[in-house]
Amino acid sequence: MQIEELDKLFKKSKLPFRYSLEHVEKILREKYNTIEIDKEIVDDLKKDPFVNYKNIIKCYRVNDSKILSALFNDNERSMHAETLQRNANEPISNSEITESELLWRDIQEGKFLQLVFESADREYISSFTLQGLSEKMLDELIILKGIPPEEGYIGSPAYEFYLNVLHKNDLI
Incomplete structure (x- = not known):
């Protein structure tokens, strides 16, 4: 689909250019049953x-197995599964591993995802980190972060990328 068509669909959709932190938190809790975690964990x-x-202003964890199952693609x-098998074949004693390493094993085995949000203005997401592998969650975070309205024009790489992610996820 042409970028001009996506631009028209976006403007017609009334979707925001970006979501407030408050709105992001509401969406994450309702849609993904996230739990807020302490910044020190990351x-x-x-x-x-x-x-x-x-x-960094907010950190969340997605650990609901049904939700995770829907977030992960076959790949x-x-x-x-490969990581789980490899870890099962290489048992380690608790004295040899740090808490951070245990956390990363769980993330790599798909037991949970962590979402870390930065905000320069304390109103909108300026950057995010996704700890764990989920293309669907990555797209969701790109959509929730959005773009500043002043970048919302054809010819802006950020806007065109944003429109393509919205289209890929059937939002426009």
Whole structure:
């Protein structure tokens, strides 16, 4: 579909360019049964050059097995199964592993996803980190983050990418 058509569909849809943090939280709780987690759980992000740790304002976990099952595609499920098998074949004692390493094993095995939101203005998502593998959740987070309205014009790479994600998810 042409970008011009997507632009018209978006404008007709009345979807917002981006969602307020309050609205994002409501959507995540209702749609994905998320639970809020402490920022300290993701303090390993302090080492990530793409994360501004001071701007992290909300962290969530998706751990409902039915919801996770719907969020993972076949390829992701296959990767989780391979990781689970590999981890089962390489047992480790609790004294050899840190809490952070245990957390990452669970994420890599598909037991949960973690969503970390940054906000420079404390009103909208300025950046996010998805810990875990889910193309569907990644698309959802791209949609919820949205784009600043001033970037909402044909020719803006951010806008055109946003329109394509909306279209891919049958929202326009």
